[in-house]
Amino acid sequence: MKNKEVTIEKHSGEEEKSPKIIVRCVGHEFFYPISDILRLFTGEIPRQEEICVVCDAGAMASSIDPSSSDLILVSSISEDRVETYTEKGAPGEDPWRIFIDKEDMFLPPNREVKRQLYFLLSRLSGRAFPWGSLTGIRPTQVARELTSEEEMTNIYDVRKDKAHLAFLTRDREDLVLSGTDKDSLHVYIGIPFCPSRCAYCSFVAQEAPRKTALLPQYVDAVLSEMDMVLPRIEGKIETLYIGGGTPTVLSEALFEKFIKGVFSHKEFSALKEICVEAGRPDTITEKKLQVLLDAGVKRICINPQTLCDRTLARVGRKHTAEDFEAAFEMARKMGFSIINTDLIAGLPGETTEEFCDSLTRIIKLSPENITVHSLSKKRRASLSREEIVKQEKEELERIEKMLSFASENLLSSGYNPYYMYKQKDTLGGHENVGYSKDGTECVYNVAMMSDQRSVLSFGAGGMSKRVFFGSDDALHVRVERCPCIKDPIQYIAKVDEMTEKKIRFFS
Numbered sequence: 001m002k003n004k005e006v007t008i009e010k011h012s013g014e015e016e017k018s019p020k021i022i023v024r025c026v027g028h029e030f031f032y033p034i035s036d037i038l039r040l041f042t043g044e045i046p047r048q049e050e051i052c053v054v055c056d057a058g059a060m061a062s063s064i065d066p067s068s069s070d071l072i073l074v075s076s077i078s079e080d081r082v083e084t085y086t087e088k089g090a091p092g093e094d095p096w097r098i099f100i101d102k103e104d105m106f107l108p109p110n111r112e113v114k115r116q117l118y119f120l121l122s123r124l125s126g127r128a129f130p131w132g133s134l135t136g137i138r139p140t141q142v143a144r145e146l147t148s149e150e151e152m153t154n155i156y157d158v159r160k161d162k163a164h165l166a167f168l169t170r171d172r173e174d175l176v177l178s179g180t181d182k183d184s185l186h187v188y189i190g191i192p193f194c195p196s197r198c199a200y201c202s203f204v205a206q207e208a209p210r211k212t213a214l215l216p217q218y219v220d221a222v223l224s225e226m227d228m229v230l231p232r233i234e235g236k237i238e239t240l241y242i243g244g245g246t247p248t249v250l251s252e253a254l255f256e257k258f259i260k261g262v263f264s265h266k267e268f269s270a271l272k273e274i275c276v277e278a279g280r281p282d283t284i285t286e287k288k289l290q291v292l293l294d295a296g297v298k299r300i301c302i303n304p305q306t307l308c309d310r311t312l313a314r315v316g317r318k319h320t321a322e323d324f325e326a327a328f329e330m331a332r333k334m335g336f337s338i339i340n341t342d343l344i345a346g347l348p349g350e351t352t353e354e355f356c357d358s359l360t361r362i363i364k365l366s367p368e369n370i371t372v373h374s375l376s377k378k379r380r381a382s383l384s385r386e387e388i389v390k391q392e393k394e395e396l397e398r399i400e401k402m403l404s405f406a407s408e409n410l411l412s413s414g415y416n417p418y419y420m421y422k423q424k425d426t427l428g429g430h431e432n433v434g435y436s437k438d439g440t441e442c443v444y445n446v447a448m449m450s451d452q453r454s455v456l457s458f459g460a461g462g463m464s465k466r467v468f469f470g471s472d473d474a475l476h477v478r479v480e481r482c483p484c485i486k487d488p489i490q491y492i493a494k495v496d497e498m499t500e501k502k503i504r505f506f507s
Helices: 031-042 109-125 139-145 149-156 160-177 214-232 252-262 286-294 309-315 321-334 352-365 385-412 443-449 488-493 495-506
Strands: 004-009 020-026 071-077 081-088 097-101 185-191 237-244 273-279 299-302 338-345 369-374 416-422 431-436 454-458 463-470 473-483
Touching: 020 031, 031 109, 071 109, 081 109, 097 109, 139 149, 139 160, 139 416, 149 160, 160 416, 160 431, 160 443, 185 214, 185 443, 214 252, 214 454, 214 488, 214 495, 237 443, 252 286, 273 286, 273 443, 286 321, 299 321, 321 338, 321 352, 338 352, 338 385, 352 369, 352 385, 369 385, 416 443, 463 495, 473 495, 488 495
Parallel strands: 020 071, 185 237, 185 454, 237 273, 273 299, 299 338, 338 369
Antiparallel strands: 004 020, 071 081, 081 097, 369 431, 416 431, 454 463, 463 473
16 A cells, blocks of 8 residues: 655745645555544644645644654554554654554544544644544544543543533433434425625525525525425424524515425424524514414524624624524514524634623523534634744633533533534534523434434535434444535526435435
């Protein structure tokens, strides 16, 4: 097997040779696990160019100084062992080495090379991350494979409080899943449009004011896709989730047409749960809420992200905290029995005190569900190494305090974590967690995020998936995915093609 290299290269305006962090993969081609660990330590989003990842190495701790020479690591799999060691550039004269004999190995090879690289870079840099070498999006799935929180800490270097959170959430997820048929189907309908684009947003969403003419065509395309697909799909549909973007960005007349079109399908006659993201408070009107109530919807999301007006203006949201509170009160008075609110920890320029104040005010409103997200970091190629290190240290300290405050206060206020997922490139590698009062958990969220139930998705950018259970159910699951075109214009033009693709996928 040809050896491969994964490279981290530091860019600068200086003329001297740019130092690199190089990982030589010997005897294997686990490129993605290796690059996931490298991006965790370098603080930048890698770009794949054949077999190399090139990004700014400035966020590495000062104990690794690539200014003098390249740092070369070797990740090797042989007949007898898996090992990771320094070949060049490490402190001291002797190589730094981690290895395990294959006869003693308890992880699959792709996880073992990832785990070893994490431990070696952590030792070299003096840095550790809250989820250790777990960079995947579903920590609770790993928790299902283990017998204790201590195992998660010892094997993957997951911090004790995060291991506890993973197991606590796993148990709640499993409780929710036990109330659904494992062969059930869960439907998602996406409206990828918002009234404005938030500065932090990484999702594929269009600004509705610029795409007004497109909205009626998009609604027609989605309803057409549903008309063609739903009668051809077998399986009991248990939940329906209408998300975005912001579905309530549609005009009152178009929103009513859309909702009535969705619920005209007999396949939705026996739903156990319906949830609609009302999302932005500035898109919510009494008439739109009444349309939802008339359709039998009692669960909605109203998501301020923060109750600090300065932050809302800074990130490009066109509403105030007062707008959110008015929308929340109106929805409650009209009879919505379950309301979710989203907050984001780590928004640009927001202080710990402002985040904590937002959460405290949200808890006083007593929504049934509160979801706390961690902000995803952006590329900062224009900053110097010193600026990046300083900013990351400050940001990590800030988000740690925010998340700790959220967890402690939500638990003490009667909310429990019931689903969790991680995204690549969140600050500090942190997580997103949905909290709920007992009995108000969103089943769709658990079904979709746990990869334990099949999902049928309609609309641009949706991801349908089929779950196949093995002999040991949750521990032996095979998931197949069927993505849809992300761009709404292309989706409208090719909706028939997407329809046929989906029908074949579920046949």
